[in-house]
Amino acid sequence: MTRTIVFVLFEDAEELDWVGPWEAFGALSQLEPGSCKLVAVSHDGQPVKGANGLRVLVDASFAESPKADLVVIPGGVGTVKASKDPQVLDFVRSQVGGAEAVTSVCTGAFVLAGAGLLEGRRATTYWASLPALRQVPGVTVVEERWVDNGDILTGGGVTAGIDMALHLIGRLWSPETARRVQQAIEYFPAPPYGDVPIPEKIW
Amino acid sequence: MTRTIVFVLFEDAEELDWVGPWEAFGALSQLEPGSCKLVAVSHDGQPVKGANGLRVLVDASFAESPKADLVVIPGGVGTVKASKDPQVLDFVRSQVGGAEAVTSVCTGAFVLAGAGLLEGRRATTYWASLPALRQVPGVTVVEERWVDNGDILTGGGVTAGIDMALHLIGRLWSPETARRVQQAIEYFPAPPYGDVPIPEKIW
Numbered sequence: 001m002t003r004t005i006v007f008v009l010f011e012d013a014e015e016l017d018w019v020g021p022w023e024a025f026g027a028l029s030q031l032e033p034g035s036c037k038l039v040a041v042s043h044d045g046q047p048v049k050g051a052n053g054l055r056v057l058v059d060a061s062f063a064e065s066p067k068a069d070l071v072v073i074p075g076g077v078g079t080v081k082a083s084k085d086p087q088v089l090d091f092v093r094s095q096v097g098g099a100e101a102v103t104s105v106c107t108g109a110f111v112l113a114g115a116g117l118l119e120g121r122r123a124t125t126y127w128a129s130l131p132a133l134r135q136v137p138g139v140t141v142v143e144e145r146w147v148d149n150g151d152i153l154t155g156g157g158v159t160a161g162i163d164m165a166l167h168l169i170g171r172l173w174s175p176e177t178a179r180r181v182q183q184a185i186e187y188f189p190a191p192p193y194g195d196v197p198i199p200e201k202i203w
Numbered sequence: 204m205t206r207t208i209v210f211v212l213f214e215d216a217e218e219l220d221w222v223g224p225w226e227a228f229g230a231l232s233q234l235e236p237g238s239c240k241l242v243a244v245s246h247d248g249q250p251v252k253g254a255n256g257l258r259v260l261v262d263a264s265f266a267e268s269p270k271a272d273l274v275v276i277p278g279g280v281g282t283v284k285a286s287k288d289p290q291v292l293d294f295v296r297s298q299v300g301g302a303e304a305v306t307s308v309c310t311g312a313f314v315l316a317g318a319g320l321l322e323g324r325r326a327t328t329y330w331a332s333l334p335a336l337r338q339v340p341g342v343t344v345v346e347e348r349w350v351d352n353g354d355i356l357t358g359g360g361v362t363a364g365i366d367m368a369l370h371l372i373g374r375l376w377s378p379e380t381a382r383r384v385q386q387a388i389e390y391f392p393a394p395p396y397g398d399v400p401i402p403e404k405i406w
Binding site: 167 | 218219222223225232243254255257259260309329330348359360362363365378386387389390391392393394395396
């Protein structure tokens with residue numbers, strides 16, 4: 001079975017939020033050819049520019065997107081607009097039910113919230129945005145690296161998308177496969193400034 | 204001082220190899236506006252497709268590239284060709300001296316080697332490619348997350364580019380700035396399959 005993984009891109013999405021999972025699933029596909037297919041989509045199929053200026057070409061518009069087995073929604077400053085954009089929200093809602101999992105990274109959680117998909121769920125987001133997510137009615141906000149509700153997953157900020165993707169590979173393929181992907185992307189992190197799990201206010 | 208950071212892209216470069224540093228320097232620029240400028244370049248200024256199919260638009264051709272303060276060379280299967288490509292090697296060589304640091308991630312080390320820039324240096328690369336790098340005359344190959352020779356830096360595989368970039372930010376800006384960038388990208392890694400620093404053979 002080849003799973004189709006759809007990356008929902010929009011202006012000012014944070015690059016690593018979605019390239020982390022892109023790489024994890026890409027490495028999976030290198031290790032086990034045919035296991036998954038990566039598809040980037042945008043509103044109209046036109047290129048999008050990330051929060052740090054990276055310009056990427058996409059494979060399809062929302063309307064032409066193939067049926068997704070997995071959906072990845074990045075965060076970034078662009079979610080301020082995307083989380084209120086009917087086209088984005090309709091597209092995301094249209095994937096629920098058909099997809100095995102709809103996932104967000106970082107402030108992508110606010111897109112899920114905007115689509116009404118976090119009600120009654122546990123969820124997380126970028127550490128600096130946890131207070132804002134706590135304002136969304138019906139969401140149980142937790143400070144975890146990722147939160148798995150089965151069909152809806154949310155990841156913490158930016159690099160947390162790598163961890164969430166590895167977790168999901170372990171669940172949907174196998175723990176052994178996920179362990180190999182983790183090795184393939186040499187994910188033996190060594191943050192030079194130590195592990196700082198409870199961040200001070202830097203913004 | 205605004206540092207210009209040039210990302211040398213080519214067909215089948217591994218996406219996360221260079222998007223990791225892109226994100227770290229991008230977050231730096233978000234925290235301290237004007238601190239750096241990210242520029243993606245390719246042979247002819249045309250879009251390039253990564254090893255996992257990501258298609259990106261670039262800002263300039265090699266010939267039109269602005270003068271770099273820092274250079275990032277990714278790895279990936281594309282380095283088999285890129286490490287022997289005179290245009291790539293000439294471009295990389297032309298940056299030495301002018302740039303404060305020329306860096307590689309993963310098998311990008313073979314591009315540096317091809318350009319003759321690792322002779323008499325300590326260097327590292329993707330774990331599975333360490334034996335191949337040991338075949339390059341004059342290079343002292345070490346198994347470290349990143350290796351800093353001052354003007355030439357090499358990182359380990361894929362995700363190691365994030366660590367190397369944070370180290371470099373700490374050196375060229377300040378440790379305090381690098382610590383804030385590490386927080387900004389929520390780099391509090393939690394690899395779900397444990398830390399596996401000495402990988403078994405998975406390829």
